[in-house]
Amino acid sequence: MKLLETIKTKAIATTLALKSWALAKAQEWKLREKLISLWEKAKGLWVRIGQKLRPRERFMQTKAYAKLQAMTPLRRRMTVMLCGVFLLLGLIFGFNQLKTFMIKHFISGMGLPPATVSTMVVTSSEWQPKLSSVGNIRAFRGVELSTEIAGLVQTVPIKSGMDVKEGELLIKLNDASDVAQLNSLKAMADLAKIINERDRQQLAIQAISKNVFDTSKADAKSKQAQVEQQTALVAKKNLKAPFSGRVGIVMINPGQYVNSGDKLVTLQTLDPIFVDFNLPQSNAEQIQVGQEIVVTTDAFKDASFTGKITAVSPKVDTNTRNIQVEAQLANPDKKILPGMFANVNIKVGDQVKLLTLPQTAVTYNPYGSTIFIAKPTGKKDKQGNPELEAQQVFVTTGTTRGDQVAILKGVEEGATVVTSGQLKLKNGTPLIVNNKVQPANSPDPKPQE
Numbered sequence: 001m002k003l004l005e006t007i008k009t010k011a012i013a014t015t016l017a018l019k020s021w022a023l024a025k026a027q028e029w030k031l032r033e034k035l036i037s038l039w040e041k042a043k044g045l046w047v048r049i050g051q052k053l054r055p056r057e058r059f060m061q062t063k064a065y066a067k068l069q070a071m072t073p074l075r076r077r078m079t080v081m082l083c084g085v086f087l088l089l090g091l092i093f094g095f096n097q098l099k100t101f102m103i104k105h106f107i108s109g110m111g112l113p114p115a116t117v118s119t120m121v122v123t124s125s126e127w128q129p130k131l132s133s134v135g136n137i138r139a140f141r142g143v144e145l146s147t148e149i150a151g152l153v154q155t156v157p158i159k160s161g162m163d164v165k166e167g168e169l170l171i172k173l174n175d176a177s178d179v180a181q182l183n184s185l186k187a188m189a190d191l192a193k194i195i196n197e198r199d200r201q202q203l204a205i206q207a208i209s210k211n212v213f214d215t216s217k218a219d220a221k222s223k224q225a226q227v228e229q230q231t232a233l234v235a236k237k238n239l240k241a242p243f244s245g246r247v248g249i250v251m252i253n254p255g256q257y258v259n260s261g262d263k264l265v266t267l268q269t270l271d272p273i274f275v276d277f278n279l280p281q282s283n284a285e286q287i288q289v290g291q292e293i294v295v296t297t298d299a300f301k302d303a304s305f306t307g308k309i310t311a312v313s314p315k316v317d318t319n320t321r322n323i324q325v326e327a328q329l330a331n332p333d334k335k336i337l338p339g340m341f342a343n344v345n346i347k348v349g350d351q352v353k354l355l356t357l358p359q360t361a362v363t364y365n366p367y368g369s370t371i372f373i374a375k376p377t378g379k380k381d382k383q384g385n386p387e388l389e390a391q392q393v394f395v396t397t398g399t400t401r402g403d404q405v406a407i408l409k410g411v412e413e414g415a416t417v418v419t420s421g422q423l424k425l426k427n428g429t430p431l432i433v434n435n436k437v438q439p440a441n442s443p444d445p446k447p448q449e
Contacts, residue, residue, distance in 0.1 A: 114430035117421035135277030141269040175237035189223035245269040278322035372418040
C-alpha cells in the first residue's frame with residue numbers, strides 16, 4: 001500500500017509539473033495570440049472566397065432550386081437529405097478507391113525486398129559409390145552354458161572375463177558319490193571280465209556248455225556298459241569349454257546348488273567376429289560373397305574395421321523385402337563385442353565425378369526437388385558489385401554422403417547456388433550474399449562433443 005501511495009504521489013506531482021511547464025511555454029511563445037490571429041485570417045479568406053464565387057446566389061438562379069421551391073416542405077427536406085446521403089457515399093467510395101490505388105502504386109514501386117542468403121559455387125568431386133546399412137555384431141561362436149544335471153557346485157576355477165581354451169574346466173559339481181559308484185561298477189566289470197575269460201578256457205576243454213559261456217560274456221558286456229554310463233554321468237558333473245573363447249561375468253560360487261538347464265556362464269569367441277545386416281532387394285545384384293566392407297561403431301568413433309562378406313541369405317524377407325547378409329571381421333584386439341550396433345559401408349564400383357551440394361541447399365517437395373540459383377541481373381549496386389536475384393530450378397538428386405547430396409541433373413558446374421535462407425525466396429527476389437556462416441558440407445561428418 002505504501003508503494004502505491006508513493007507512486008500515486010509522484011504521478012500527481014509529475015502531472016502538475018508538466019501542466020505548469022506547458023502554461024509557461026504557452027505564455028512565452030504567445031500561442032494564444034498566434035492561434036487567434038490564424039483563426040481571423042482563415043475567416044477572412046473564407047469570406048473573400050464566398051464574395052467572389054457567390055455560390056448561394058448562383059444556386060438560387062438554377063432550375064433545381066426552382067423545382068425544390070415548387071415542392072412541398074416535407075418532400076423538399078426528403079430530397080435534400082437523399083442528395084446529401086448520396087454525396088456522402090460517393091465521397092467515401094472515392095476515398096477508398098484513391099487509397100487502394102495509392103497503396104498499389106506504392107507497393108509496385110517498391111519491388112520485392114532483398115533477402116540475405118549464403119551461397120556457394122557448384123563443384124564436382126570424386127564420389128565412391130557405396131551401399132550403407134546398419135547391423136548387429138555377433139560372436140563367431142557364442143553360447144550360454146548350463147549343466148544337464150542338478151548338483152552342488154564344488155569348484156569354480158575360472159574368473160570373469162577370462163580367456164579359456166577348448167576343453168578347459170569351467171565349473172565342477174560335487175561328484176563324490178558318482179565317482180564311488182563308478183569305482184564299484186568298474187570292480188564288478190573287472191570281475192565279470194575275469195569270469196568270462198575263465199569260462200572261455202573251460203569251454204575250450206568242453207568243461208562247460210556254450211550257454212554258460214554266452215551268459216558270462218553278456219554279463220561282462222553289461223557291466224562294462226554300466227561303467228561307461230557312470231563315466232558319462234561323472235563327466236556331466238564337470239562343465240568344460242566346448243570351444244575357445246572368453247567367459248562372461250561369473251556369478252556362480254562354490255556351495256551353490258544349481259538345477260539342470262540353469263544358465264551358469266556365457267562363452268563368446270571374439271576373434272574373428274560376425275556382423276549381420278540387411279540390404280534392400282534392389283541391391284541384390286551389387287552384393288556377393290568375398291566383397292570388402294568397412295564397419296564403424298559409436299564405441300570407437302575414430303576407428304574403422306574391414307572385413308569380407310561370408311554369406312548372403314538365399315531368400316528375401318517377405319515382410320521387409322530385405323536380404324540378410326553376413327560378414328566376418330578380424331578382431332585381434334577383441335575391442336568389438338557381440339550385440340554392438342554397427343554402421344556398414346560396402347564399396348561398389350569405381351570412383352565417379354559428381355556435382356555435390358549441401359543437403360540444406362535442396363528443397364524437397366512432392367512435385368520434385370528444387371534449388372535456387374543466384375543469377376546476375378546485369379546491374380550493379382552502390383558498392384559496384386553485380387546485383388543478384390533468385391531463380392528457382394528443378395534438379396534430380398542422387399545418393400547422399402554425409403552432409404552432401406549428389407546432383408545428377410538440373411544445374412551446371414560453376415553455378416552459384418543458395419545454400420541457406422531459401423525458404424523466404426521466390427523467382428526474382430533480390431539477394432544479399434553473406435557467407436560468414438556456411439551450412440555443414442562434409443562428406444564424412446563427425447559428431448560434436
